[in-house]
Amino acid sequence: MASTKAARLGEEVWKTRVDKVNAELVTLTYGTMVAQLCSDLDSNYAEVNKQLDKMGYNIGMRLVEDFFAKSGTQRCANLRETAETISKIGFKIFLNITPTVTNWTADNKQFSLIFEENPLADFVELPDDGRAQDELWYSNILCGILRGALEMVQMQVEVHYVSDVLRGNDTTEMRITLLRYIEDEMPPDDE
């Protein structure tokens, strides 16, 4: 699906078909969740990242239904189309942002999402403990969501952040790699 078409669809769905809620409620709620995790796992940030990813995965598996139900998009022909759909429709209708799709690898199996803004991270300043900025991926839940959602449509992907302005980087970049398509339970018909 062409980028512009996706964009138009995303806009349209966001405007007409999505129930809204105050952004700060979401931001603050996510904030307390992360803070809660940090204290529960006494600031073992690696663990926190993992936990966030797991939560995201659970969300992704459920969210995908809402995505299709609301957007009514069709299956994507290829990863490029998927990427556009994720950015222009997925992120649009859930977080009202459209990260930039870029940095494709030659084999078209890897791309990046660059986040100009990130509602989850509004108000956030990482703890000044000398570790958080090196170890914690504050918005890691998004990685899990993509992983979970794509898996539901038979795409096994690996998702991780490569940079985050919260860490003092100049951009927030997420890297997505397609590992494989999960084939139907039915054996592929021969010939």
Add this chain to the structure above:
Amino acid sequence: MTPSSAYGHGSPSETPQPQPPEHTLRSPRESPSASVPDFVTNTRSSSFSAKSVLSSPESRLPLTPAKSSLSKSRSPSDSRSQSGDRSSVSIRDTSPSVPVNDGNEEHRQIIIRSFAPRVAVYASEDTNKLVGQKGFAGGLHTLLRPYGERLQSRVIIRDSVGGSKGFDDFGVRFIDCHELQRASIGDSDGANADQEARVLLNGAQYGYEKPNNARLSENGTAIDQLLNHYLRAEDSTSIDRGGNYVDHDGRSNGARSTYSPLYPIYLRKLLSGSSLVPYETFSHPVACIIAVSSHHPAPIEALRQLYASTGHGSNKTPAWVGTEYLRYYVLIHDEENDDITKSTALFDLMKRHFGLHCHLLRLRTSQCVQTDDDSTKVPVCEWLSAEEEIGLLRSRDYTNEFENSERYIFESDASAIKALLREMISQSIVPFMESRVITWNDQVASRRRGISGRFMSLSKRWAGFGSNKGAASGLSGASNASGSNYDYQMGFYPPETPEATMRQLGDYAFMLRDWKLAHSTYDFLRTDFSHDKAWSYHAAANEMVAITSLLVPQTYNSKHKFEAIDQILDTAAYSYLTRCSMPSSVVRCFTLAIELLKNRGTIAADDAARWGGKLLEYGVLDPIAQALTSERIAECYMSRTVLNVPTVGSRRRQAALWNILAADSWVKLDNPIQARLRFEEANVLYQHEHQQNAGPSFPSMQAFWGDLARSLRIVDLDGPQSLVGYGDFGGHLEFSTLGETEHLSAFTRPGGSDKSDIEGFTPQDAGRPNSGFSDRSDGFE
């Protein structure tokens, strides 16, 4: 975080128990005995401080200044415990609503009693000789004085509105006629006259304050020396006193050690010092005793001469002292050598000549010693001024026998004197004062308050009255054209002018404890005085307006009222300091205000503390007074604080601060005992915040805190153990005197440090043998 912990005071664990309001007024120390009647707690705290001023005699080696301090300071403490329950009686009928707690009442009594009528004593040579034989070298007044300070009987006084009240603590102050004369020296010859006038104009007080702008008055330093002496004396016995100061187990449930027992002594000395000044008449004689003995060949003639010397003509009293006071004639009959019948005849003759104000006093001439049967001890004077007391201490130092200080007379003499005083006071002096009050009230005050009073500046010219009119107008004409009665050259109002008379009216009413009348009178006067720019009068009048309005029994205390008092005190302070540079008057003015405000309960306690702060700011206090005042401020805030219960309006942190400041001052004064008490109290107050670690919650406070603790050798800060340090305190003393003082003097003001090594006396005394004090006090360290 748990919701409740998010807001300390809100947390359920700290919800205060409901309490009866007056209960919260009490200091925690007393709250356990909340149900006990006022006077009980009162006496209890009094006897407490009494105990702590003086350790028990047997605990002392003989021949130490401590001993003298023992005998000296017993008087205040004894009287304190008495005035304790007395006060509660008189309080009932004067002001039922005043809350009684932590010795406030006692201080109120000290204040009231300090304004007692003065009675000058004019005694003939032979009389003084006779008294001298009895061992009273000072003359007749030294014999009468101890008995005059408090009558053993109740005195009934009628107030201006006809109501009458009985007072058990009424008394008079006997002064030697020479004190009047000393004040008047040079009053005659013009040379000193204008110099004195200048002195007067910038407010210096005869014999009370040095005209030069020395920060401390002679009197002030005298008090300082005296208190310092007491402190030295205490040091020597710190070991056995430690227990009295701090009750160990109490600290957990928030009980606290009381303020320094030195404070009442300080207050008393402060008030004893007041001397003859033009702008207030408290120390002017209300009456005088004219006495001859039966030894005199021509008694009547002698009486006449003495009478003559009480007037103005003979330059005996200053021009600004009114001479319209009561003359009281006493014939002293020598029981041992003279014939009573002759004396009685003579006495009848006296009465015919001099009227009813006569008394025949029968005394034995021989000196009485303790071992005589029917010997009785002469009570100690409560109201010795600091100088007098120091003099006494010195003189006692020559002769190291302790007994020397205690005087004895025969029972019969004592009762004769008491009888004389009872009769003189209740039948002559009080009625005399009452009648003056009534007369002046009708003749001057009411007129001035009348229609014309509204137009002050106009009316005052015609305000002279009766025989004095001529004199008044004449004087004012002479002194200045402005038509004011104020004599600008001499800096006073002649006694017969309406202003002077009304001031006297106010003071009489005050001494008769008719606060309402006194208040309205002063209040009326201050406008006159400011119009005349008679600033010393102006200041004094304002001071008294404030004091009386605080003495008038109040059914309720309105914040508004206290704000009014704020203004008046400010004005008084401004006139005293800026216009007249009379610092020590401000000390009295504010100190009284503080005590009386504090006495008003919690609303006013803040104000009291605030004035304390101002007083300290003015920098007019002696070092020790400064420390004591800081303690007092802490006490004011404590009275609003219930430990371990977060109540709205609590002043826990303020109290803590002022305890710390007091502790710091004590350290600089090189007095670790007092310092520790304050420190410990502050510690209790700060611990309330967070039990885990001691001291204030701000890390940035810990430095000062820690240094203070270290300098006091309080290593283990939390828990009662820290008090263990007290036990072997004597051992640490020289350490904390030498080692830590200059260490701490990092905080000390320039010159403050030298204050801290004041010994018993100032250098100029050093040459004299009696400077032995300092040696002794060193001896204890």
Add this chain to the structure above:
Amino acid sequence: MTTTTPALSGPKPLPPPTSLQQQSSAQRAPPQPQQQHTGLRTPSNRKTIYDRNLNRTRTTELSRASFAYLFSEMVTYAQKRVTGIQDLERRLNEAGYPLGQRLLPLLLYRTSTPTHPAPRPTRILPLLQFIAHTLWRHLFSRSADSIESSSTNPTEYMIIDNEPLVNQYISVPKEMSQLNCAAFVAGIVEGVACSVGLGCAVSAHNAGEEGGMWPGKTVFLIRFEEEVVKREGAGK
């Protein structure tokens, strides 16, 4: 490595508590720059939260779904580590509490103008008004449905929401029927009330009747501490 060094040319940092002798020497020493807390890096464009306008997200919206999923995960996560329903509600309450603490100053800041600073809601009724209207409108874009005070107990008040937004998609299984996930919102309310100084405990209770008009009706019960109510009385 550090892109920020505090501009401390002017003010001195407070001297660390040391003994006096050291201080008197430190007194003469020039102000040394703040040592601790230079760890945080910021992007080269220096954009930090301190550069964001506090009103920027005032009216921004996100999909309700995104909140629903987060909240759902919060509940699931909490559920894994609790002993029972009360415990679960306590956890949700604690999760909400910080939101209250943060929203209170934020919303008051936003309703303030230089000339008319918003007052602190220091008494019970203004506080409840603030919560039921200002706070509710901000979070759920509508006011709460009613505020009630207990006729029997002066310390108890109720805020009623007929269909709490946070519960919109949630169906509590029969076996946990007394659970109400709006305990999260109760926590927010408690956070607001307690941090303003009116100590209280807030709990969420199901008040919806079967087949009734508002099956999800929820009562937020606010129990103030005695002390608070006493103070009210004293104030009047």
Add this chain to the structure above:
Amino acid sequence: MSYYFCIVGTRDQPLFELEFGTSKQGGDGIARFSQEARHMNPFIVHSSLDFVDEMQWTNNQMYLKRVDQFASSHISTFLTPTSTRFMLLHLPHPPNTAPQSTASPNSFPPFTPYTSTPASTTTGSRSSSSSSTSIPNNPTSPQTEEAIRAFFGEVFEVWIKAIMSPFGSVEGKLGSPVFRQRVVAAGKKYL
């Protein structure tokens, strides 16, 4: 004027401390507290909390203006809705001391001589201590009051930003260097 600024948590724990001096009218922004004053400042501020606690219920404004005076130090308070207390101690340099002099105002003892605080007839709880109306000199002038209001207002905004972070807390230390910078800047700007 020398300033000691302290943010105090509801458990009387200091969360942020800063000393600075007048920047207005050519001030060099350097605090000139004597060593003694520097020791006393926290004590004084701490003791003023008594009055703040009381006013908290009688005055529902956030800016409580001057709540206390100790010798010639004045304490102004801003009370955040979360009962966090901004305490600003401001101490005018005695008229005689030039900004450069290292004279020690508010050394305790002694209290400043009364000549520096003439007994005025203010019935208010504290009395004025200087005639000049300029912010650097007169702690009680309306100008000063307004300047401090502005200062507090700005700090309040920065403070909100700090506590909005999920890792910030109304009871926690305010350690962020950026926060400190902003407070310093506010001081420069208004005081």
Add this chain to the structure above:
Amino acid sequence: MLARVVYSLIIINKAGGLVFNRDFNSALNKVSVNDLLVLAGTFHGVHAITKSLTPSSLGIPSKDRTGIEVLESSQFRLTCFQTFTGTKFLLFTEPNQPNVDVIIRKVYELYADYVMKNPFYQLEMPIRCEAFERHLMSYIRAK
């Protein structure tokens, strides 16, 4: 008079398990839960097979091939909607019930909201979500 009626709804999970069924009126005869389970399983299988029947000559990638979508008797019609995630919604309606696809899509949305956003629902498990049923009923009733 029986016209335009939605009889009932069945939801079958990825693995062919019956996770939800609801009758909207009593028109259809009741069958035992067992029969329903069988129906679900069988339909799942049949669906898969029909899907693989798709002629490869059309060159449609297997994942895009669709299985059986409508079963019809003269009394009722069964419409099947399979989501991209493999969940199947089976709607029994009166044969000439119009725009069934709209109804199914709406049901799918309700499912996405009240089932998938409910923290107490576990994926692939039988659906017991009071809110879902409530909204489902009110929607169908409104038809």
